[in-house]
Amino acid sequence: DRVRSRIGLESDAASFESEDDLLALTEKIDKKTPLSCILLDEAQFLTKTQVYALGEIVDKLGIPVLAYGLRTDFKGELFEGSLHLLAWADELVEIKTICHCGKKANMVLRLDENG
Template sequence: MAKLYFYYASMNAGKSSTLLQAEFNYRERGMATMLWTAALDTRPQGKPIASRIGLEAAAHLFDAETDLWTQVSAVPEARDLACVLIDEAQFLTKEQVWQCARLADEANIPVLCYGLRTDFRGELFPGSAALLGIADALIELKAVCHCGRKATMNLRVDEAGGAVTDGAQTEIGGNERYVALCRRHFSEAIQS
């Protein structure tokens, strides 16, 4: 029976590169895959899924209106898919997470979701909350804080490197806007 997986971590833990490695492993064995990522990340980076270490791949784009069950099922080769891999899964809606579960349960297609667990305030993203609630398997990927401890938090920073504590939950950015920290250093940064 297929499962719904949620691979989660803070920024810079290698979520996209892990996804691309998994996809490569399936393809190397002659298996078909389908890749998805959030349409809202419009940073110029070549392909829709790109890792900081240079791996990249083309992918379908989803937004809040995308019906993943319908989109994946409508593809003629859907019967032969070995898995569906979704990057930036924190941006899925609750309904889309249930559509992913349906792909695993009814279409017997494993769905591997990769994303952030929490935002820059330490609050769950809606997609992450739903995945934490219903995924068959939860796998934490590790990032490292500057102190050497496991980084579990995402600090949003301004141009001068100072902590940002207000703003919209979603603001696209990379190392210039976010720093992965352990909870202790995150707490110290937002209190200063």
């Protein structure tokens, strides 16, 4: 797998499923090609076990993990991954966005076929 940015940068990537052991997957990849860090997107979809594994990756393997994702869903409820990341993260950095009304955006919107 590969990941590409909008400005054309790209790198090797690994995708995984909710039942995958992230510590074991990371150990396997790190033995083949030593990792400097892990960048993880859509972190809200992680399971509690996977979030715990990210901590193990940092503590046991010494590989920094930067996880990005939404805090809450369109109803304002925490995602499972976000809940545990908020509880266990060493550092939290909010990426601030602006609503179309000009104020701080703090909710997400879900659109369906009816709008």
